[in-house]
Amino acid sequence: MIKKVLILEKRYFTIGMAGHIDHGKTSLTKALTNVDTDRLKEEKARQISIELGFAPLYEDQEIQISVIDVPGHERFIRQMIAGVAGIDLVVLVVAADEGVMPQTKEHLNILKFLGVKSGIVAISKIDRVDEEFIDLVKDDILEELTGTVFKGAPFVLVDSLSKKGINEIKELIINTLKEQEMRDAKGAFRMPIDQVFTVKGQGTVVRGTVYEGNVEEGQVLKIMPKGLEVRARQIQVHHHPAMKAFAGQRAAINISGVSKEEIERGDVLVSSEHFIVTKTVDVVIRVVEELEHLIKQRMPIKLHIGTAEVMGRIVFFDRNEIKEENGEILCQLRLEDEILTKRGDRFILRRPSPQETIGGGWVIDPRGNKYRFGNQTIEELEKKKVGTPKERIMAALMEAKSLSLTELIKRTALEETTLKKHLANQEFVLYNGKEYTLKLLIESMEEDIFDQLQEFHQTHPMKMGINKAELIQTLQKKFPKSLLDFVVENGISNGAFKRKGQFVLLTDFVPHIPKSWAKRTEGLLSDLKRDGLKVRNLNDYFTASGIPNAVAYDLKKFLEDQNLLTALDEQFAYHGDVYNEAVEKLQRGTGAEFEVGDAKEVLDLSRKYMIPFLERLDAKGLTKRVENKRIWIK
Template structure:
C-alpha cells in the first residue's frame, strides 16, 4: 500500500512520517536549512505485511503544490494532517480538493500538535475537519489526535494503518507495464535509476521497456520494489528501476517521463476527458481556457476545448478535450488535475475518457456518443456500447491500447461479447453482431432488388451496391461483408459485378450474338484489346452503331469501359487489378510506378496510363506522389 500525506505547510507531516517510519524524508540541504519540505520525500515502514508500506511525504506550501501533485497521482491511502493549533488552512482545503478530484477514497486524518492546545480546541478542530470532509471522498475518515514528540496517539494511528494495509486487496496487475517517473538519478557503478509509482502491469529484471513519450529503448538491470530488492514489481507498488540502454541519456529521463512496455507507448497531445470544476470556483470554465495539466508525475500546459456546451460551471462536470503543448503518455481512466494559467489555484480535475482525441469532429453527435460509451466503467460494457454507436466498426488495436489491454486480455474480452471481428489490411475491427447480420441481409436484398429492376444486367458493381444501401464503398466493414458473402456462396462475382447464385442476365438474341463476337475479339488480344475503331473494322460495323451497343452492354456489366475508346472484358480488368496487387506486394513499401506496371504487363505506356487511372477511379489503387498503392 502507498500512503501519501496531505495538508498545510508546517502542520507536521514530515515529523509524523518520521515518527511512523524512523525516516526523515527531508533529504535536500535547503529543506534542512529552511525546516520546510520543498520536494517529495519517501519512506517505508514494515508493519508486518508481505511488503512494507510506502509513504510519500508531500510539501504543504502553496508554492510547491506542483511537487505535491507529482506524488499523489497513484497512491492508495491519504493521510490528511491538520495542526490542532491552526485547524484547516488554505492548503489543507486545496489538498483535500485534489484528493477528491483524484478519487482517493481511503484515508485517515491525523490532528497533530495536540500537546499545544486545550481539549476544547481539539474538539473545535474535530468539528472543522468533519465539516471540511463532509461532502468529499474522505467523508467519515477516522480521526487520530497525535503528538509526535511524545508519541501520544501514534499507536492507534499505526494500528489503523496496519489494518488498512491488511485489508488492502492491491491493484490488479492487468495491462501493460507503466511507471510514472518522479525521481531520476545516477549511482556509480550502476548508472541510471528512476523511481515512481507503478500504474499498471508488472515488470521483471531483463524486460525491454521504452521511455515515453520519447520512445528511447531501455532494459531493466535491477529492481527495488517497496524499498526491497526484487526480481519483479507490479501495479500498486513504488519501485526503483536501474535502467541501461545504448541510446540512454540522463536528460531524457526527468520527472514526468513514463517507463512503459513497448505496446503501451502511444504519445498523445489530445486527451478527451470527463472534467469536473470545483464548486469553490467563482466562474465557469470556458472554451479554450489555458491551464496547467498534472497527470501522473507530469506537468504540462494545455487548453481546454469544451465538447457540447461552451462552458462547464462551478460544481458541474462535462466532456472536454485537453489540447497539450507537447505529447505525453496517458490511458483511459488516468486521473488528472487542472490548475489555472498562473499555476497557483486548482480549478478542476477528472479522468481520461479517450487518450487519442480527434483533431476534427470532436464535438459532433456521433463522437459524443462514442465518448459516452468510452465512459462506461466496465471495459466490456464500454466496447459493447461503442460498437452499437459505430457502424463503421471499432479499431480493436486502438481500443485495446486506450484501455491498456494486453493481447490476451483483449481476446478474452471479445469471447464474452456478441461482436463480429472483421480482419482488414490495417488490423481488426469490431462490429456488433446484430449490425453485421443486418448489413449482410441488406447487401443480399439490394442485389436481389437490382436483379429485379435490371434483369439484363449481370449485377451491380461494389460502388453501385454501396450506393444502394447508403454505405461507403471504402468501408472496411462493407468490403469484409462482401468477402464473407462471396466466400459462403451468397454472392458471386462476375468480373466487376456482383450477382446472386442462379442469376443470368437476359439479353435479347441479337445482343447475345454480337456480345459473343465482341468478346471473342477482345479475348484474343489479351491485356491489350483493340480501340473501338479497330473493333468496328474487325466486326464490319458502323462505328456509331457499335459504340451505342458497347456503351449499353457496359452499363449492364458485360464489358468495362476503361477509357473513351477502350472496352475490356470484365475478366481482363480483374487480371489487371491482380497485377497491380502483385506489384504492390513485391515492393517493400507497397508502392509501384507506371513504368514497372508497363514493363510487367507489356501493354505500352499510353494504355498503362489509362488502365491505372481507371483502377484509381474504381478505388482499386490510389496515387501517392508518382507511385501507387492498393486500396483494397
C-alpha cells in the same frame, strides 16, 4: 551475491501524507518508518519538504506498504500532485496548534478530484495544546471534511516527538489496507516517472509508483510519450533488489538505452502499445466550490495528470464560462504537449496565473476530436461517459469497423481480460486471427456487396461479374481492406456470392445477352461465320448489325468468354467454329513444326490474316515460336 526474492501473492500499497506546510507530515513519516524523507540539503536548511519523500512502512507475507511524504508548501503543489496521484490511502495531517489551513483545503480538493477514496485524519503536535483546544480543532476539521472522502474518516491523535498515537495510527493504516483491494497487477505495466537520476557505474535510474501491471528484470519497455525503447536492467523496491515490481509499489528501475537528459518527470514507463499518446482529451470535470475567478471558454489551464504537468486550454460545448458549479461538466482539454493517458485516469486542473487549483476530473476518451458547440456534442460525450464495456467495444468497432486487440484496449480503456471476456460474445467476430469486427457489420457489408453485384449484373448482364480487387476498392472508403477481403471470402464460403476466376458474382447469376440485342448478335455471328477466314474489320460487323459502340465492347468480351468469337487482334476476329476448324486443319496439314509459308499454303490466307492468326495460336499456348518456326505444343 545479493539474494532477490520474488513473492507472487502479496498485495502492494502506497499511502500518502498530505497537509499544510509545517504540520508535521515528515516528522510523522519518520516516527512511523524511522526514515527521514527530507534528504536534500535545502530541505534540511529550510526545514520544509521540497521534493517527494519515500519510505517503507510495513511488510509481512500478505502486504507491503510504502509511504510518500508530499510537500505542503503552495510553491511545491506540482510535486504534491505527482505524489498523491498514485496512492491508495491518504493520511491528512492537521497540526493541533493551527487547525485547518489554506494548503489543507487545497490538498483536500486535490484528493477529492484524484478520486482517493480512503483516508485517515492525524491530528499532530498534540503535546503543544490542551485537550479542550484539540476538541475545537476536531470540530473545525469535521466541518471542513463535510462532503469529502474524509467525511467519517477515523481520527488519530499523534505526537511524533513523544511517539504518542504512533502505534495506533500504524495499526489503523495496516488494518484499513488489508481490507482494501489493491491496484490492477494484471494489466499492462505503467509507471509515471517522478524522479530521474544517475548512479555511478549503473547509468540512468527512474523512480515512481507503479500504477498498474508489473515489470520484471530484463523486460523491454518504452518511455512515453517520447517513444524511447529501454530495458529494465535492475529493479529496486525500497533500496532492495527485486526480480519484479508490482502495482502499488514504489520502484526504482535502472534502465539502459537512454541518458538521464533524455527523460524528465512526467514521462511514463510502459510495457505495451495499449496506451494512447494524445493532445486532445474528452473529460468530465468538477470545479472547486469557491472559485475566486471565472473559468472562461478556451482559457489557459495547467493539467496535472500522473506526474506530468502540461499547458493547454479548456474547451466547453454548452457554456462560455463558469462562475460556480456543483455538478459535473463535460468538456475537452486541448494540450500544447502530448501526454500518455487512458480512460478513467484522474487529473487536476490549475490556473497558471494567478496560480490556484480550479478543478479536476477523469478522462472519458483520450482520443478527443473537434466537435461543434451544442447539446448534440454533450449528448455524445454523455454516452461515452456512461457506456458499459460492451457499449464501448461496440462504439469503437462501429467507428473504426475493425480493430486489433491492442487498438481496442487503447480505444476502450478496458483491461485485457475484461475485453477478451466480452469479445467472446457471438456479436463480435475475430478474423485474420488478429482483428475484431461486429457480426452486424459483416451482415451489413454483405448486403452492400449483394446490392452492388445485383446492380452491376443488371447494368452489365454480359459481364461475368466484378473483379474482386475492383469490388474491394469501391468500398474501401467505408471499410478497411482486410475486412472487405474477409467479408467477400466469407460470403463466397457461405454461398452469398460465388467466384469465377478473379470475378465475384451472385450465386444464381449467369452472364447472358439482353433480349434487346439477341437477334442482332445472331445476325453478327452469322455474318462472321459466312465470311470464314477472310473477314472484314470487326467494327464493320457491329455497325452492320446495328450494335452501338456502348454495347460492342461488353458483347465482344462476352462472345469471347463463351467461345463464340476469337479475336485475332484489335481489327480482326473469327467466328468460334471457324477458328476451331482452322486450327484443326492446320494441325492436319503440318508436321510437328512449321513455318509461316507452310501455314499460308494449308489455309490459303494472306499475311494480313496469317500473322495475327499464328500469334493468337502462340498466345493460347497451342504453338511456340522458335526463330522462324513454330512448334505444336498441344
